Amino acid sequence: MKSQWECFLQNLGVWEGSFSNFSPQGTLLKDTPTRLSLEHLNNNQTVLLTLSRSGQDVIREFSSVGGGLLFFENGSFSEGLIQLGPFSEFGGELAFVHKNQRLRLVQLFDNTGQLKELILIREHLAETSVAERPPLQINDLLGEWQGQAVTIYPDLRSRSVSEGDSPDTYSTTLKLQLDNAGRLIQSTSFGDRTITSTATIKGPIVLFDQDPQKQVQVLLLPDGASATSPVKVQLRQPFFLEVGWLIQPNLRQRMIRSYNEKGEWVSLTLVTEERKL
Numbered sequence: 001m002k003s004q005w006e007c008f009l010q011n012l013g014v015w016e017g018s019f020s021n022f023s024p025q026g027t028l029l030k031d032t033p034t035r036l037s038l039e040h041l042n043n044n045q046t047v048l049l050t051l052s053r054s055g056q057d058v059i060r061e062f063s064s065v066g067g068g069l070l071f072f073e074n075g076s077f078s079e080g081l082i083q084l085g086p087f088s089e090f091g092g093e094l095a096f097v098h099k100n101q102r103l104r105l106v107q108l109f110d111n112t113g114q115l116k117e118l119i120l121i122r123e124h125l126a127e128t129s130v131a132e133r134p135p136l137q138i139n140d141l142l143g144e145w146q147g148q149a150v151t152i153y154p155d156l157r158s159r160s161v162s163e164g165d166s167p168d169t170y171s172t173t174l175k176l177q178l179d180n181a182g183r184l185i186q187s188t189s190f191g192d193r194t195i196t197s198t199a200t201i202k203g204p205i206v207l208f209d210q211d212p213q214k215q216v217q218v219l220l221l222p223d224g225a226s227a228t229s230p231v232k233v234q235l236r237q238p239f240f241l242e243v244g245w246l247i248q249p250n251l252r253q254r255m256i257r258s259y260n261e262k263g264e265w266v267s268l269t270l271v272t273e274e275r276k277l
Contacts, residue, residue, distance in 0.1 A: 002073050008047065008065050010075025012038050015102060017123030019053060024115045024231075026204040026219050036123065068092075070152060070268050078255060080241070082154065084263030087111050090233055094243040094255040095121075100128040105227050105243045113233045115217070122223050133224035133246065138184065138201055140224070140246055145174040147273025149190060154265055172271055207231075235263050250275040 015036045021029040034053040041048055051058040065071065069079040080092025089111050095104035104121035124130045151168040173189040184199040184206055199208040199218070206218035215231040224246035230239045238261045244254045256269040 004065050004071050007071035007073055007075060007077070008062070009040065009044065010071075010073075010097060011077075011102070012040060012047070014038075014126040015123035016126050017102075017121060020120045020122070020222070022118045022120060022219070022221065024118070024217070024219070026221070029117075034121070034123070035126075068154075068265065070154060072150065072152065072268075072270050076253075076255065076270055078257050078268050080257060080265070082265040084233055084235060084259060086235060092241045092257050094241065094257060096243075096245050096253055096255065098245075098247055098253075100125040101130055103223065103225060103243075103245050105221075105225060107227060107229050107241050109233050115229055115231060118219065118221075118227050120221055120223070120225055120227075132222070135204075135222045136220040136224050136226055136244075136246060138178075138206065138220065140249070141252075142176050142178065144276040145172075145176075145252065145273040146276055147172040147174070147271045149269050149271045151267050151269040153267050172273065174273060236261055250277065 015038070017034055019032045019034050021031075023029060032053050034051065036052070037048075037050045039048050040046065045063060047062040049060040049062065068082045069077065071077040075097035076095060078092060078094045081090055084090050089109060090113070091106060091108040093104055093106045095102060102121070102123040104123070106119040106121070107115065108117045108119070110116045122132070149170055149172050170191050175187040177185050179185055182201065184201055185196070186199065187194060187196045197208050198210060199206045204220040206220070208216040214237065216228065217231050218226055218228045220226055226244040228242035228244070233239055238259060240256050240258045242254055242256045244252060246252050252273050254271040254273070256271070257265065258267045258269070260266050
C-alpha cells in the first residue's frame with residue numbers, strides 16, 4: 001500500500017483550469033482562470049505548490065501531509081477542518097483525480113452554520129486537451145448504480161495504511177428513481193444497511209426535506225459535478241459533505257467526508273460506481 005506522501009505525489013504536475021464560485025442556489029457568481037503547479041524538490045522530499053490566479057501567486061511548501069488532509073491511492077483527496085466549532089466558519093474540499101483531469105469542490109459555511117458558497121475547480125494537466133462534460137441533470141443519475149467503497153481514517157494520515165489498520169472496502173448500491181409526483185426516491189445500500197429517502201427537485205437543487213431540522217441539499221453543477229451537504233451544519237448532529245463526479249455516462253465517483261455528533265471528522269470514503277444496464 002502507498003504511503004500518504006506517495007499518494008500526494010500522484011498530483012504532481014502543472015494543472016490549468018478555473019475556479020467557479022456558486023451561490024447555494026447554484027448561481028454562478030464568478031469564474032477565474034487558474035494555473036496550479038505542484039513540483040517536487042530535494043529528491044521528492046519536498047513539494048512546492050504555486051497557485052496563480054487574478055495576477056497573484058499563492059505559494060505553499062509541503063514536506064509531509066496530515067492534519068485535515070487525507071489521500072486515496074489514486075491521488076484523490078480531501079482537505080478541511082477536523083472539528084466543527086460553535087459560532088465559527090466551516091468548510092471542506094473534496095477532490096478527484098482521473099487521468100489528466102482533476103475536479104475539486106469546496107463547500108463553505110458561515111459562522112451560523114449556513115451554507116454560503118461553493119467553489120468548483122476544474123483542472124487538466126497543461127498541454128493536454130479535455131472535453132468538458134455537460135451540466136449534471138437529474139436524469140443523468142436515474143437507475144441502479146453498483147459500486148465499491150473504500151473508507152480511510154484520519155489516524156492513518158501520516159503513514160502507509162499497511163503499517164496500521166487496512167482501509168475498509170465494501171460494496172454499495174445506489175438506486176435513484178422518480179415517483180408519479182416527480183419526487184426523487186433514493187435507496188442506498190452499503191454492507192448490510194439500506195437507507196431510503198425522498199427529495200424535492202427544483203431546477204439544479206435536490207432537497208431531502210423529510211426532516212425540517214436535518215435538510216440535506218444536492219446541487220447539480222457543470223462538468224458532471226454534484227455537491228451534497230446539510231443546508232445548515234450544527235453541533236450534536238452527525239453530518240457529511242459529499243461531492244460526486246459523473247466521469248462517463250455510466251461511471252461515477254463520490255467522495256464523502258463524515259463528521260460525528262461532536263463535530264469531529266471521523267472518516268473519508270471514496271465510492272466508484274457503475275450504472276447497471
